[in-house]
Amino acid sequence: xxxxxxxxxxxxxxxxxxxxxxxxxxxxxxxxxxxxxxxxxxxxxxxxxxxxxxxxxxxxxxxxxxxxxxxxxxxxxxxxxxxxxxxxxxxxxxxxxxxxxxxxxxxxxxxxxxxxxxxxxxxxxxxxxxxxxxxxxxxxxxxxxxxxxxxxxxxxxxxxxxxxxxxxxxxxxxxxxxxxxxxxxxxxxxxxxxxxxxxxxxxxxxxxxxxxxxxxxxxxxxxxxxxxxxxxxxxxxxxxxxxxxxxxxxxxxxxxxxxxxxxxxxxxxxxxxxxxxxxxxxxxxxxxxxxxxxxxxxxxxxxxxxxxxxxxxxxxxxxxxxxxxxxxxxxxxxxxxxxxxxxxxxxxxxxxxxxxxxxxxxxxxxxxxxxxxxxxxxxxxxxxxxxxxxxxxxxxxxxxxxxxxxxxxxxxxxxxxxxxxxxxxxxxxxxxxxxxxxxxxxxxxxxxxxxxxxxxxxxxxxxxxxxxxxxxxxxxxxxxxxxxxxxxxxxxxxxxxxxxxxxxxxxxxxxxxxxxxxxxxxxxxxxxxxxxxxxxxxxxxxxxxxxxxxxxxxxxxxxxxxxxxxxxxxxxxxxxxxxxxxxxxxxxxxxxxxxxxxxxxxxxxxxxxxxxxxxxxxxxxxxxxxxxxxxxxxxxxxxxxxxxxxxxxxxxxxxxxxxxxxxxxxxxxxxxxxxxxxxxxxxxxxxxxxxxxxxxxxxxxxxxxxxxxxxxxxxxxxxxxxxxxxxxxxxx
Amino acid sequence: xxxxxxxxxxxxxxxxxxxxxxxxxxxxxxxxxxxxxxxxxxxxxxxxxxxxxxxxxxxxxxxxxxxxxxxxxxxxxxxxxxxxxxxxxxxxxxxxxxxxxxxxxxxxxxxxxxxxxxxxxxxxxxxxxxxxxxxxxxxxxxxxxxxxxx
Numbered sequence: 049x050x051x052x053x054x055x056x057x058x059x060x061x062x063x064x065x066x067x068x069x070x071x072x073x074x075x076x077x078x079x080x081x082x083x084x085x086x087x088x089x090x091x092x093x094x095x096x097x098x099x100x101x102x103x104x105x106x107x108x109x110x111x112x113x114x115x116x117x118x119x120x121x122x123x124x125x126x127x128x129x130x131x132x133x134x135x136x137x138x139x140x141x142x143x144x145x146x147x148x149x150x151x152x153x154x155x156x157x158x159x160x161x162x163x164x165x166x167x168x169x170x171x172x173x174x175x176x177x178x179x180x181x182x183x184x185x186x187x188x189x190x191x192x193x194x195x196x197x198x199x200x201x202x203x204x205x206x207x208x209x210x211x212x213x214x215x216x217x218x219x220x221x222x223x224x225x226x227x228x229x230x231x232x233x234x235x236x237x238x239x240x241x242x243x244x245x246x247x248x249x250x251x252x253x254x255x256x257x258x259x260x261x262x263x264x265x266x267x268x269x270x271x272x273x274x275x276x277x278x279x280x281x282x283x284x285x286x287x288x289x290x291x292x293x294x295x296x297x298x299x300x301x302x303x304x305x306x307x308x309x310x311x312x313x314x315x316x317x318x319x320x321x322x323x324x325x326x327x328x329x330x331x332x333x334x335x336x337x338x339x340x341x342x343x344x345x346x347x348x349x350x351x352x353x354x355x356x357x358x359x360x361x362x363x364x365x366x367x368x369x370x371x372x373x374x375x376x377x378x379x380x381x382x383x384x385x386x387x388x389x390x391x392x393x394x395x396x397x398x399x400x401x402x403x404x405x406x407x408x409x410x411x412x413x414x415x416x417x418x419x420x421x422x423x424x425x426x427x428x429x430x431x432x433x434x435x436x437x438x439x440x441x442x443x444x445x446x447x448x449x450x451x452x453x454x455x456x457x458x459x460x461x462x463x464x465x466x467x468x469x470x471x472x473x474x475x476x477x478x479x480x481x482x483x484x485x486x487x488x489x490x491x492x493x494x495x496x497x498x499x500x501x502x503x504x505x506x507x508x509x510x511x512x513x514x515x516x517x518x519x520x521x522x523x524x525x526x527x528x529x530x531x532x533x534x535x536x537x538x539x540x541x542x543x544x545x546x547x548x549x550x551x552x553x554x555x556x557x558x559x560x561x562x563x564x565x566x567x568x569x570x571x572x573x574x575x576x577x578x579x580x581x582x583x584x585x586x587x588x589x590x591x592x593x594x595x596x597x598x599x600x601x602x603x604x605x606x607x608x609x610x611x612x613x614x615x616x617x618x619x620x621x622x623x624x625x626x627x628x629x630x631x632x633x634x635x636x637x638x639x640x641x642x643x644x645x646x647x648x649x650x651x652x653x654x655x656x657x658x659x660x661x662x663x664x665x666x667x668x669x670x671x672x673x674x675x676x677x678x679x680x681x682x683x684x685x686x687x688x689x690x691x692x693x694x695x696x697x698x699x700x701x702x703x704x705x706x707x708x709x710x711x712x713x714x715x716x717x718x719x720x721x722x723x724x725x726x727x728x729x730x731x732x733x734x735x736x737x738x739x740x741x742x743x744x745x746x747x748x749x750x751x752x753x754x755x756x757x758x759x760x761x762x763x764x765x766x767x768x769x770x771x772x773x774x775x776x777x778x779x780x
Numbered sequence: 781x782x783x784x785x786x787x788x789x790x791x792x793x794x795x796x797x798x799x800x801x802x803x804x805x806x807x808x809x810x811x812x813x814x815x816x817x818x819x820x821x822x823x824x825x826x827x828x829x830x831x832x833x834x835x836x837x838x839x840x841x842x843x844x845x846x847x848x849x850x851x852x853x854x855x856x857x858x859x860x861x862x863x864x865x866x867x868x869x870x871x872x873x874x875x876x877x878x879x880x881x882x883x884x885x886x887x888x889x890x891x892x893x894x895x896x897x898x899x900x901x902x903x904x905x906x907x908x909x910x911x912x913x914x915x916x917x918x919x920x921x922x923x924x925x926x927x928x929x930x
Contacts (some may be wrong), residue, residue: 130877130914205862262870269878270866272813272883279812287807312796330807331816332799404817404825404879404913453815453879454913485818538802681873685919689876715911716823724904726917 074115075234077194105731111163112141112190115200118218118231120147123155125164126179127171127425128265129452129459130689131744132682135181135263137187139678143256144191144249146215154264156449161425171529175460177578177645181680184740186400189246196243201236202228251676251737259501260681265451276453277408277423278482285410286315288471288479289334291341292323292491295708296350296569300324311336318474325471331482338484350708353567358705359395362499362563365520366393369559371538373519373547379505379556382513386505390595393502394584395769396752397702399495399573400710402718405453406488409468412478413438418445418469419478423452425459432689437469440735456693458571459492489718490710494703495540495573496565498542500584505555510596512607514555515588517546517580522565526574537562546585550614550643551607557748567708574693577640578644579749583770586640586753591766598620600639600757601627612739613673614641617650620732621671625652635666636762639680640753647674647741648734651691651750653758662780663772667726668695670747672731675738683743688729690747696721698752700773725779784845786811787855797843801825804842805852811893813853813882815913824910827883836909846886853882856889864927865889868886871906872923876914884910 113121122141128134137151157164161172168178195215196352202220203210205228212223219227251258268274293299303324305317311326313333326337332472383389410421411434418438424430431445438445452459469480483491498521505513523539525532533539543560573579593603601622608614617640622628627637634656641650654667670687677683700719704711712718729747756767759777767775782790786809793808800819805811805828814837817825821836828837829851856862865888868874875881884907891898891906898906903924912920 088833104832119900130875132876217804263873263875266870266873266875266878269875269881270869271857272811272882274878275812276815276879278816279806330803332803332807337821402913404815404823404877406912452877454877456913482816485820580830685873685876687920689915692917693913696915714820715818716820720911720913721915721917722908722911723917723920724908726915728918728921756890 050561051616074113075194075197075238077112077190078505111187112194114194114230114234116231118151118229118236120145120152121155122152123157125157125166125183126174127156127423127449129423129425129454129455131179131686132263132679133174133744134265135261136180136678136682137183138264139256139261140183140187141191143254144188145195147218149256149261151218152264157427159431159447160656161428171458172426172428175457177573177744177746179744180740181646184676188248192246192248193242194237196246197237197240198230198233200240200243200493201233204236220466258677258680261679262269263682274451275439276405277410277421277450278405278453279366280410280421280450280480282410282412282478285332285478285480286327286475287326287329287331288327288468288701289331289338289484289487290320290323290325290467290471290480290481290488291338291343292326293345293347293691294490295345295350296348296567296593296606297350298322299346299348301344301346303344307342308337311340316475317341318471320467323467325467325481327471327475327479334482335484347708353708354706355704358497358566361566362497362520363404365561365563365708366499366501366518368561370518370520370559371536372557373543373560375557377514379514379516379555379557380720382505382515382555383503386513387508388506388510388596390501390506390592391501391503392588393499394587396497396580396583398497398568398704399697399701399769400489400492400703400712400718401456401458401573402489402492402715402720403454403456403458405486407458407483408465409465410478410480410482411465411468411472413440413469413472416444417446418472420445420465420469421448421450422465422468423450423455423459424462424465425452425455426438426462429462430465433466434469437466438473439726456574457576458492460572463493463569486713487716489713493569493571496524496570498580502584502588504588506592510598512551512553512592514553516557518559518561519543519546519584520561520563522570523562526562527565528571541577542580545581545642545644549585550603550611550641551608552609553591557636567705568703570712573744574690575748578642579694579745582640582642582644582749583752586642587756587768590638590757590760599628604639604641608641611643611648613648614643614650616734617641617648617671617673620734621650621652621669624671624730624732625667625669627652634762636758636760638754638757638759638761640750642750642759644746645742647672647743647746649746649750651747651754655755655758655761655762657759660779661775661777663777664780668694668727668729668751670731670750671730671734671739672743672746673734673736674741674743674746675736676738676740677733680733683733684731686743687731687747690743690745691729691751692721692726694748694751695755698755698770698772699777699779700771702771702774715726782842782846784842784850785848786850787852788795793842795842798841800838800886801828801840801845801850802837807918811852811854815879815882817880822911823862823880824887825880825883827886827910829890832890832893834887840920853886856886861892861927862889864930865892865923868923868926872926874916874923876916880910880912884912884920888920892924892927898924
């Protein structure tokens with residue numbers, strides 16, 4: 049823990065830096081980027097307000113500490129769940145601080161919105177592909193400020209001008225061959241004010257940024273020593289698992305736990321409002337105990353709901369006006385006067401996250417505090433959930449964040465943390481809650497089912513004059529952050545990408561109709577709004593192009609005149625995929641292009657389809673311009689994995705509901721892409737000095753439309769409703 | 781009391797014979813590298829070696845393991861091949877979240893033991909039982925080939 053004895057502020061364009069000393073000697077640099085009062089929707093639509101000053105107390109949990117041995121401790125504001133964000137952020141600091149990546153020790157940030165808020169999301173979270181984008185300037189500035197202070201401290205010792213010194217590899221070098229390790233300078237440096245002017249390295253001088261570097265978290269992940277939440281053991285801990293009412297909103301009426309209590313290793317059975325938990329000496333006892341429970345439920349209001357009804361309600365919503373998201377020109381007139389019109393409706397289903405680590409949380413409720421050990425994308429929300437469940441004030445909740453075994457948005461939710469704290473509050477020892485896979489699949493918080501309706505107006509030459517676009521589905525934002533949704537109900541996430549189509553058109557109307565969720569709790573899923581809209585828009589523009597016998601790449605290219613970066617990735621992907629080269633019968637190519645998460649991507653799928661609907665994926669080619677790259681290997685990994693993650697869902701996945709219950713339960717009936725079905729992903733990065741864009745979700749957003757467009761090209765069948773398996777397609 | 785041969789050591793455990801090996805490893809012996817993903821041998825995150833063959837420990841009653849040699853991720857690096865596979869996983873930056881990778885590595889080692897020069901089809905067959913939700917499949921293939929070519 050650091051205690052600042054000198055706290056000085058230096059206002060720069062985007063952040064505030066603070067300097068102080070570590071309790072045991074050393075230098076600490078803290079900074080803050082809160083954008084209070086700013087909603088997610090607002091930030092989608094406008095630029096942000098002024099930065100707010102950072103209070104003295106917030107410097108205590110500062111980001112960068114350098115101790116007297118020269119060890120750099122980086123308190124990372126983002127959690128690692130496979131996306132490589134922590135290593136990417138470490139690269140920024142190492143670059144400006146002139147140290148090797150191996151000199152950095154990572155520490156998980158505690159819940160503290162004053163310091164760790166994401167400036168794009170406006171709360172402390174890892175999500176929305178923001179990690180690199182939000183920290184690009186502030187982290188480099190923090191690293192550069194630390195370097196300048198260390199140089200200044202050396203200059204004072206040697207009584208020479210700072211301009212004669214330079215930093216390299218963790219040392220400050222003097223003009224006559226003398227040098228100090230950073231550790232020798234930290235005490236002096238901690239007493240200096242933060243420099244007024246903190247110039248950042250020009251890109252030509254980057255040694256680490258944009259170069260292939262090894263991730264910091266991977267060595268422990270290949271030998272079994274990496275600890276995820278599910279692996280943790282704290283002193284005195286017992287194991288727990290739970291079964292909640294299969295119908296959301298239902299409650300426990302009565303429990304017959306005689307059989308469960310007879311399971312060897314079962315210690316206790318705990319009744320909660322909507323669930324029953326079994327505590328045991330090991331996880332197996334808790335699983336067997338949960339399976340042996342005889343529970344009578346009061347199923348509540350959702351007990352008669354099924355998928356057909358849910359779909360009907362979304363369809364009916366399409367006929368309502370909903371919230372106007374954007375309007376240009378006069379689309380009604382354009383449609384009336386058009387030489388040709390084209391209409392279509394598309395659907396994407398409910399999806400589970402199905403991360404391989406099921407929901408897990410270690411919780412202890414003690415007289416003095418409540419302590420959580422849990423991998424979470426939202427530490428402050430975790431704190432709030434535990435406070436609510438245990439009846440303790442938030443200040444008493446300690447959150448120790450952990451590595452996450454896949455999240456894809458699932459750990460932006462805290463339902464399982466609430467449950468763990470509620471169980472822990474009823475016993476006097478810590479518990480580790482582990483959900484059965486079946487519980488995880490049936491009690492996920494699902495990606496909403498959306499239905500979009502389009503009508504395009506075309507002139508006699510087939511040129512696009514505009515379109516009318518209506519979106520219907522549940523608003524995740526309205527539940528997750530109600531303050532971010534205006535009275536109109538416009539969900540800034542749901543309409544992202546669709547609200548300002550990348551294609552030039554004079555007439556446009558985009559409406560969004562929120563459909564109040566029933567029976568399923570609905571949430572963020574990798575790709576969020578951009579994934580939603582990209583599937584819809586890229587399916588539709590493809591159909592429009594084909595309806596007027598135009599080449600889908602050429603047609604898009606003409607409409608992208610004001611987006612040269614989009615044109616460039618489209619050209620590159622088309623070139624690399626051999627777009628236009630002749631194909632055998634039954635083969636086809638499909639394309640999608642978009643700007644998502646601040647990055648430009650184009651994806652081309654080449655496939656073969658047999659008469660009995662067997663699909664052989666031949667090639668997946670992705671061109672990406674994500675601005676300045678931190679680590680090209682990480683960018684490629686994210687594009688490869690993200691693309692296949694989206695492919696898996698587009699091919700196979702749909703959550704269905706019968707009698708208020710989710711019908712799928714495990715990987716046998718909610719199947720996922722296997723290596724034998726996964727074609728190699730060929731990724732091409734456009735070199736760019738633009739500000740970094742996100743890549744964690746970008747590949748995922750592109751693949752579904754490219755896939756259905758390829759199928760249409762191969763056999764003339766247009767799939768307007770995902771997944772392909774629903775229409776009888778399978779992978780060969 | 782059951783005596784188990786785990787990673788070359790004889791260990792005594794006091795557990796019911798129908799308890800899956802996975803939970804004995806994880807919760808009794810504190811060997812947590814083998815992971816729980818599905819409990820029905822669908823995902824492969826729990827893969828260990830049983831007498832040199834890849835086996836899904838989540839459906840393997842510990843009573844059936846008596847007298848057989850179990851090797852887990854915690855000791856696979858003690859063999860040359862195991863170490864080469866782990867190293868290739870790092871060289872090719874296979875790992876994303878990492879949760880499935882211990883199981884992937886155990887399956888890859890078992891595959892390479894049997895077939896030191898696998899082609900794409902053999903790799904796909906040998907690895908199809910291991911799900912990766914981060915979908916690192918492209919790099920798993922290249923890492924296995926890196927070992928094969930070494």
